[in-house]
Amino acid sequence: MKKLVIHGGRRLSGEVTIGGAKNSTVALIPAAILAETPVKFDSVPDILDVYNLQAILNSMNVTSTFEGGELMIDPTDIVESELPSTAIKSLRASYYFMGSLLGRFGRATVTFPGGDNIGPRPIDQHIKGFEALGATVHEENDTVFINAENGLKAARIFLDVVSVGATMNIIMAAVHAEGTTVLENAAREPEIIDLATFLNNMGAQIRGAGTDVIRITGVEHLESKNTHTIIPDRIEAGTYLALAAAQGDGVLVKNVIPEHLESFTAKLLEMGVKLDVREDSIYVPKSVDLQPIHVKTAPFPGFATDLQQPVTPLLTLAGGTSVIQETIYPERTRHIPELQKLGVDISNNTYGQIEVTQSSDFHGARVSAAEIRAGASLVATGLMADGVTEVVNAEHVLRGYDHIIHKLTMLNADIQIAEE
Numbered sequence: 001m002k003k004l005v006i007h008g009g010r011r012l013s014g015e016v017t018i019g020g021a022k023n024s025t026v027a028l029i030p031a032a033i034l035a036e037t038p039v040k041f042d043s044v045p046d047i048l049d050v051y052n053l054q055a056i057l058n059s060m061n062v063t064s065t066f067e068g069g070e071l072m073i074d075p076t077d078i079v080e081s082e083l084p085s086t087a088i089k090s091l092r093a094s095y096y097f098m099g100s101l102l103g104r105f106g107r108a109t110v111t112f113p114g115g116d117n118i119g120p121r122p123i124d125q126h127i128k129g130f131e132a133l134g135a136t137v138h139e140e141n142d143t144v145f146i147n148a149e150n151g152l153k154a155a156r157i158f159l160d161v162v163s164v165g166a167t168m169n170i171i172m173a174a175v176h177a178e179g180t181t182v183l184e185n186a187a188r189e190p191e192i193i194d195l196a197t198f199l200n201n202m203g204a205q206i207r208g209a210g211t212d213v214i215r216i217t218g219v220e221h222l223e224s225k226n227t228h229t230i231i232p233d234r235i236e237a238g239t240y241l242a243l244a245a246a247q248g249d250g251v252l253v254k255n256v257i258p259e260h261l262e263s264f265t266a267k268l269l270e271m272g273v274k275l276d277v278r279e280d281s282i283y284v285p286k287s288v289d290l291q292p293i294h295v296k297t298a299p300f301p302g303f304a305t306d307l308q309q310p311v312t313p314l315l316t317l318a319g320g321t322s323v324i325q326e327t328i329y330p331e332r333t334r335h336i337p338e339l340q341k342l343g344v345d346i347s348n349n350t351y352g353q354i355e356v357t358q359s360s361d362f363h364g365a366r367v368s369a370a371e372i373r374a375g376a377s378l379v380a381t382g383l384m385a386d387g388v389t390e391v392v393n394a395e396h397v398l399r400g401y402d403h404i405i406h407k408l409t410m411l412n413a414d415i416q417i418a419e420e
């Protein structure tokens with residue numbers, strides 16, 4: 001087990017470059033097995049999720065190499081095999097092998113995915129989609145068995161819940177299905193557009209990604225002809241923007257698509273953070289006189305649930321009480337008792353609602369990262385606190401933050417990684 005050791009209190013300044021999006025990457029890697037040729041990605045983040053997905057690919061005789069942000073995957077000799085349950089359990093996105101194996105072989109057997117403990121995470125909408133395409137699905141002993149004996153046929157599917165995972169999984173399953181699948185009430189996250197772009201460049205016919213109606217016309221062959229560059233991680237970007245506003249004396253956050261962050265930057269501007277939004281970077285000056293805000297998490301283009309914890313340390317500087325309504329994962333509150341140990345005035349007396357009141361004089365403590373974004377809020381608060389903060393269970397943070405030690409060190413933070 002690893003821990004992050006932070007000597008807090010140092011002001012941050014300089015530049016940070018955002019990596020490729022975790023939530024694109026973890027869908028693109030399973031999607032690679034739909035290709036009949038080797039595929040190549042660049043701007044791939046160096047995160048634990050990538051290594052675990054490589055282990056899963058390896059179990060299917062799909063070779064891969066990952067170096068300097070470039071990931072090569074060769075699925076040409078793929079074989080069906082039992083997937084390693086430890087790797088499957090290590091991340092949520094292993095469920096994308098349900099859609100991609102179903103698309104490739106017409107059947108899939110996948111252990112229930114793991115991932116962050118952020119409350120219940122059902123996959124009923126994924127299953128509804130697979131069944132609509134003609135597959136039978138049954139669950140036994142923590143494993144999902146999916147089989148389309150008579151092949152996959154296009155269908156009209158209306159998602160009852162707007163789900164990123166179900167949208168991507170249905171796209172992957174439908175990409176070779178006969179006819180045109182119409183997916184309604186689809187999620188609109190930028191990572192879905194990234195997946196569609198990757199598949200379309202290989203010959204798929206996916207229209208409407210980024211809107212709530214996506215049409216997928218099945219094609220027989222997918223062949224990669226060029227390298228796919230992964231979009232910047234808007235959640236990593238939001239994390240550094242909030243940290244820069246809280247503890248920075250001038251930080252330039254580079255490699256961002258500002259349009260992907262509008263609901264987030266709008267809230268920082270509302271607080272009084274004087275952001276300078278440029279073409280593909282955002283400059284954050286030192287912040288003063290911050291105002292409290294109300295935040296309600298929502299599917300894209302709303303305020304991302306994955307940013308409610310990273311923005312929390314900044315809210316402690318606002319003059320009053322800020323309120324966060326977590327509508328996607330109302331139980332995503334495991335950062336609260338840990339932040340309290342560092343001196344943050346934060347509570348959730350109402351289900352799904354978190355209140356953060358102005359507080360200061362944070363002091364270092366030993367705290368535990370229960371999940372990735374809870375961990376990000378602890379790291380940021382540790383950087384603001386006096387003394388030494390130890391964030392244990394750091395694997396949760398390393399699961400999705402590319403080169404975090406290097407990036408924070410370059411911003412003048414004092415942070416190290418150590419074995420527990």
Ligand SMILES: CC(=O)N[C@H]1[C@@H](OP(=O)(O)OP(=O)(O)OC[C@H]2O[C@@H](n3ccc(=O)[nH]c3=O)[C@H](O)[C@@H]2O)O[C@H](CO)[C@@H](O)[C@@H]1O
Binds near residue numbers: 023093162
């Ligand atoms: C790898 C990845 O991309 N993870 C992201 C993805 O997770 P993930 O794709 O798992 O999240 P979903 O978009 O599916 O979940 C959204 C909401 O729908 C509910 N739901 C979802 C599926 C389903 O079949 N039934 C159902 O009820 C969930 O409980 C949740 O309340 O989107 C989440 C919401 O933006 C983010 O927090 C995660 O970072």
Ligand SMILES: C=C(OP(=O)(O)O)C(=O)O
Binds near residue numbers: 092115116118372400
């Ligand atoms: C919840 C998250 O990730 P995952 O869906 O991979 O568990 C996240 O990135 O905040």
